[in-house]
Amino acid sequence: xxxxxxxxxxxxxxxxxxxxxxxxxxxxxxxxxxxxxxxxxxxxxxxxxxxxxxxxxxxxxxxxxxxxxxxxxxxxxxxxxxxxxxxxxxxxxxxxxxxxxxxxxxxxxxxxxxxxxxxxxxxxxxxxxxxxxxxxxxxxxxxxxxxxxxxxxxxxxxxxxxxxxxxxxxxxxxxxxxxxxxxxxxxxxxxxxxxxxxxxxxxxxxxxxxxxxxxxxxxxxxxxxxxxxxxxxxxxxxxxxxxxxxxxxxxxxxxxxxxxxxxxxxxxxxxxxxxxxxxxxxxxxxxxxxxxxxxxxxxxxxxxxxxxxxxxxxxxxxxxxxx
Amino acid sequence: xxxxxxxxxxxxxxxxxxxxxxxxxxxxxxxxxxxxxxxxxxxxxxxxxxxxxxxxxxxxxxxxxxxxxxxxxxxxxxxxxxxxxxxxxxxxxxxxxxxxxxxxxxxxxxxxxxxxxxxxxxxxxxxxxxxxxxxxxxxxxxxxxxxxxxxxxxxxxxxxxxxxxxxxxxxxxxxxxxxxxxxxxxxxxxxxxxxxxxxxxxxxxxxxxxxxxxxxxxxxxxxxxxxxxxxxxxxxxxxxxxxxxxxxxxxxxxxxxxxxxxxxxxxxxxxxxxxxxxxxxxxxxxxxxxxxxxxxxxxxxxx
Amino acid sequence: xxxxxxxxxxxxxxxxxxxxxxxxxxxxxxxxxxxxxxxxxxxxxxxxxxxxxxxxxxxxxxxxxxxxxxxxxxxxxxxxxxxxxxxxxxxxxxxxxxxxxxxxxxxxxxxxxxxxxxxxxxxxxxxxxxxxxxxxxxxxxxxxxxxxxxxxxxxxxxxxxxxxxxxxxxxxxxxxxxxxxxxxxxxxxxxxxxxxxxxxxxxxxxxxxxxxxxxxxxxxxxxxxxxxxxxxxxxxxxxxxxxxxxxxxxxxxxxxxxxxxxxxxxxxxxxxxxxxxxxxxxxxxxxxxxxxxxxxxxxxxxxxxxxxxxxxxxxxxxxxxxxxxxx
Numbered sequence: 001x002x003x004x005x006x007x008x009x010x011x012x013x014x015x016x017x018x019x020x021x022x023x024x025x026x027x028x029x030x031x032x033x034x035x036x037x038x039x040x041x042x043x044x045x046x047x048x049x050x051x052x053x054x055x056x057x058x059x060x061x062x063x064x065x066x067x068x069x070x071x072x073x074x075x076x077x078x079x080x081x082x083x084x085x086x087x088x089x090x091x092x093x094x095x096x097x098x099x100x101x102x103x104x105x106x107x108x109x110x111x112x113x114x115x116x117x118x119x120x121x122x123x124x125x126x127x128x129x130x131x132x133x134x135x136x137x138x139x140x141x142x143x144x145x146x147x148x149x150x151x152x153x154x155x156x157x158x159x160x161x162x163x164x165x166x167x168x169x170x171x172x173x174x175x176x177x178x179x180x181x182x183x184x185x186x187x188x189x190x191x192x193x194x195x196x197x198x199x200x201x202x203x204x205x206x207x208x209x210x211x212x213x214x215x216x217x218x219x220x221x222x223x224x225x226x227x228x229x230x231x232x233x234x235x236x237x238x239x240x241x242x243x244x245x246x247x248x249x250x251x252x253x254x255x256x257x258x259x260x261x262x263x264x265x266x267x268x269x270x271x272x273x274x275x276x277x278x279x280x281x282x283x284x285x286x287x288x289x290x291x292x293x294x295x296x297x298x299x300x301x302x303x304x305x306x307x308x309x310x311x312x313x314x315x316x317x318x319x320x321x322x323x
Numbered sequence: 324x325x326x327x328x329x330x331x332x333x334x335x336x337x338x339x340x341x342x343x344x345x346x347x348x349x350x351x352x353x354x355x356x357x358x359x360x361x362x363x364x365x366x367x368x369x370x371x372x373x374x375x376x377x378x379x380x381x382x383x384x385x386x387x388x389x390x391x392x393x394x395x396x397x398x399x400x401x402x403x404x405x406x407x408x409x410x411x412x413x414x415x416x417x418x419x420x421x422x423x424x425x426x427x428x429x430x431x432x433x434x435x436x437x438x439x440x441x442x443x444x445x446x447x448x449x450x451x452x453x454x455x456x457x458x459x460x461x462x463x464x465x466x467x468x469x470x471x472x473x474x475x476x477x478x479x480x481x482x483x484x485x486x487x488x489x490x491x492x493x494x495x496x497x498x499x500x501x502x503x504x505x506x507x508x509x510x511x512x513x514x515x516x517x518x519x520x521x522x523x524x525x526x527x528x529x530x531x532x533x534x535x536x537x538x539x540x541x542x543x544x545x546x547x548x549x550x551x552x553x554x555x556x557x558x559x560x561x562x563x564x565x566x567x568x569x570x571x572x573x574x575x576x577x578x579x580x581x582x583x584x585x586x587x588x589x590x591x592x593x594x595x596x597x598x599x600x601x602x603x604x605x606x607x608x609x610x611x612x613x614x615x616x617x618x619x620x621x622x623x624x625x626x
Numbered sequence: 627x628x629x630x631x632x633x634x635x636x637x638x639x640x641x642x643x644x645x646x647x648x649x650x651x652x653x654x655x656x657x658x659x660x661x662x663x664x665x666x667x668x669x670x671x672x673x674x675x676x677x678x679x680x681x682x683x684x685x686x687x688x689x690x691x692x693x694x695x696x697x698x699x700x701x702x703x704x705x706x707x708x709x710x711x712x713x714x715x716x717x718x719x720x721x722x723x724x725x726x727x728x729x730x731x732x733x734x735x736x737x738x739x740x741x742x743x744x745x746x747x748x749x750x751x752x753x754x755x756x757x758x759x760x761x762x763x764x765x766x767x768x769x770x771x772x773x774x775x776x777x778x779x780x781x782x783x784x785x786x787x788x789x790x791x792x793x794x795x796x797x798x799x800x801x802x803x804x805x806x807x808x809x810x811x812x813x814x815x816x817x818x819x820x821x822x823x824x825x826x827x828x829x830x831x832x833x834x835x836x837x838x839x840x841x842x843x844x845x846x847x848x849x850x851x852x853x854x855x856x857x858x859x860x861x862x863x864x865x866x867x868x869x870x871x872x873x874x875x876x877x878x879x880x881x882x883x884x885x886x887x888x889x890x891x892x893x894x895x896x897x898x899x900x901x902x903x904x905x906x907x908x909x910x911x912x913x914x915x916x917x918x919x920x921x922x923x924x925x926x927x928x929x930x931x932x933x934x935x936x937x938x939x940x941x942x943x944x945x946x947x948x949x950x951x952x953x
Contacts, residue, residue: 015452023464031469136346139614143607145558147565148599151584159589255457259562263585273460274566277467289464292457300455517731518741521791524689524723525745525798526715535744539735 012297080283089287100268107191119203141197150263167264187264210238251299255292340619347615350608361410375404409575417557423495425549428502436510465493466568486571509541543620554609629664636697657683659858670835672849680858722795726807728787732779739775745797764793785816802834857913864942874935874944
């Protein structure tokens with residue numbers, strides 16, 4: 001098991017390394033370059049000055065050399081300066097990560113709290129009217145363009161009913177917790193509505209599959225009550241694949257909330273990534289993208305570990321004799 | 324898995340099974356209708372005598388009228404016509420990118436599954452690597468890449484056509500992994516069958532073995548995955564275009580028609596409703612059709 | 627006379643690799659080791675041994691489906707080893723295989739006609755109408771009807787499917803057909819019909835068979851010579867009657883005794899003890915020694931080579947330090 005974990009961590013680091021190169025190369029292909037941006041701000045800079053500056057920053061070297069230098073600095077914890085925020089890129093990243101964690105964390109927990117019980121519930125009455133309705137609603141959720149859902153919610157609750165603010169985060173520290181929460185309602189609702197469908201359909205499918213298994217029928221035949229069969233036998237096994245899938249998706253949520261954050265002016269990772277790319281803030285874009293990749297990789301790693309840990313053959317036999 | 328039954332011949336109950344899924348049938352009908360309307364959009368433009376790109380600042384944000392059935396946008400263009408033309412773009416991008424993904428995925432999956440060993444390990448690492456990427460930010464980066472730095476002329480790089488093909492290309496570039504995994508799995512399992520060995524023993528080339536013996540076995544999962552991915556592609560295209568990184572105006576797409584919607588929400592909410600509604604309807608129709616196809620093509624679901 | 631197919635010290639080893647891109651080699655399955663055989667035109671050589679002894683692998687090497695790890699393989703006197711991929715593909719038409727399970731060897735999505743035509747299409751034999759005439763002739767030759775060409779594998783019985791597989795193997799007019807346990811997945815009642823068909827085809831077309839079976843009884847009617855394999859090696863090779871009546875190798879003896887016979891009333895079934903050892907790590911010396919009733923110290927260290935045992939005919943070869951006396 002330890003060996004497996006070490007293997008997977010090494011693999012993930014390798015992917016991260018490859019990705020850092022790919023992203024570095026892609027960022028270099030973005031419109032404009034740092035020196036051009038400096039020049040545009042100062043009309044007195046001549047072409048010779050520009051060339052000298054480029055040489056100074058090493059921008060005239062081959063890509064591989066520049067990447068090597070960047071990597072060396074990055075491994076030393078030096079990710080350069082953010083143009084937009086006028087502070088070190090890592091420092092700029094910090095608050096965004098916190099904002100995103102709050103937003104993503106709450107909507108993640110909320111959507112699981114709704115999706116998993118609902119998925120189990122409809123799995124016990126497959127193809128009934130409730131199941132069909134919920135199923136259609138799930139399809140609606142996963143088919144919804146995220147920015148449009150945000151627009152609809154803003155139109156209804158901020159523009160129309162004027163119940164809630166359309167976005168942003170109160171900047172003054174003296175506003176109360178209630179006001180802060182009010183700002184969170186719409187973005188959290190958007191993210192939650194977008195996530196529920198996928199989780200619910202997966203939970204339902206896993207549960208139906210499990211309920212089909214022989215050992216469930218055996219338990220029923222042995223006279224276990226329906227609730228007991230559902231909870232003790234089926235749910236535990238059905239949860240395994242669900243946990244894996246949920247963990248797989250979790251890492252992606254941090255950057256996947258990009259649209260929601262942008263629509264509601266929520267200062268999180270996604271918005272930071274978009275702003276830094278659109279604003280030619282290459283250092284920040286690079287470190288933010290790498291961090292987003294790292295989070296996805298960690299999610300995948302956790303999914304693999306959860307899968308190994310929850311392996312149904314192991315867990316079922318070990319726990320059968322328990323209380 | 325009994326692959327003998329995995330792809331029933333058409334007419335052999337398949338259409339019947341699909342027909343028993345009213346949602347899937349309705350979805351197919353809606354998609355056909357949307358496609359027909361989108362295809363005929365230039366004809367409508369001609370018949371109505373309205374130029375969908377004509378800016379008319381005297382007719383900004385008009386409410387629906389006899390001339391402009393769905394009103395006009397913030398620079399006075401006819402919303403209905405632009406919706407139909409945008410549909411052409413969105414459906415074109417959805418179909419071509421999904422098909423391109425399917426082709427790339429099939430090729431990679433076949434190579435990995437048929438030759439196995441090192442090629443398989445290498446290609447599957449690549450697939451895992453791509454799956455492990457934060458998709459949306461990566462697409463944004465790819466969409467923001469300055470094509471003149473790749474050697475394209477500034478004129479070409481800024482053209483409407485390039486914005487169209489670029490989005491197809493970048494989505495296909497990251498979208499092939501699902502099909503690749505499906506095809507690889509099937510190729511791995513079929514490759515060891517005696518009938519494949521028999522064909523090799525008769526002197527069949529690897530291409531023939533793949534085309535005659537392996538591909539038909541994965542045809543139905545590929546069809547399902549591609550149908551589902553059309554919806555996803557349309558969603559991604561709309562997101563990128565909405566952010567201003569996809570289809571470039573004046574070429575309309577459902578996504579870029581919403582770009583300014585947020586500012587105009589109070590004055591002209593209909594501008595925000597229609598394009599999003601069409602994206603939503605198209606995507607949900609693709610998903611429901613894909614789901615219906617999956618059930619109709621999978622005999623296990625009949626039990 | 628020149629042999630049709632000749633295997634000279636042929637070995638086929640499969641590496642057992644760890645998972646992943648740089649998975650290390652975990653070991654080697656020595657499926658076939660230093661096997662030497664020759665099949666003459668029109669001859670039927672039976673290859674007999676327990677499951678896992680490498681006979682199927684040897685059959686696949688003979689059918690040019692696996693390249694041998696070591697040793698020489700020649701077909702019609704020309705060496706196959708140096709051939710490129712395309713030349714090898716062209717040569718494969720000379721050796722065709724009938725597989726054990728006709729359920730698996732016919733693509734369930736294709737009609738019998740398509741499966742029969744495939745080898746002709748691959749090698750572009752004649753015109754398309756020639757090919758149709760040829761498959762019609764083939765399906766009749768194996769005792770089925772022309773309209774069966776339109777049917778799918780699941781619409782046939784096991785015996786009928788095996789007939790189609792046989793017809794397919796004949797489509798390219800091969801010189802040698804490898805029969806890989808062609809009867810063992812069939813009902814007993816059907817086995818003899820298929821066996822008779824194979825005998826009739828052989829008589830008519832004069833082709834050679836490499837008949838692989840785990841069961842001596844199944845091959846004795848058809849075989850001219852019999853080779854016995856144990857753990858990847860040929861341990862005895864002799865004309866049928868010599869081998870069956872006067873086996874020299876204790877393992878052959880055991881195989882013969884394992885066949886239940888009604889006619890000889892005496893029961894002297896020296897059924898083998900123990901399991902077949904792993905081909906990943908075969909025993910040193912004679913591979914059979916852990917199960918051999920005659921094994922002595924020498925058998926544990928020195929591997930016997932295939933040779934004419936004392937007092938036997940020149941056509942009789944066995945690999946044993948202590949061969950049985952001719953009874």
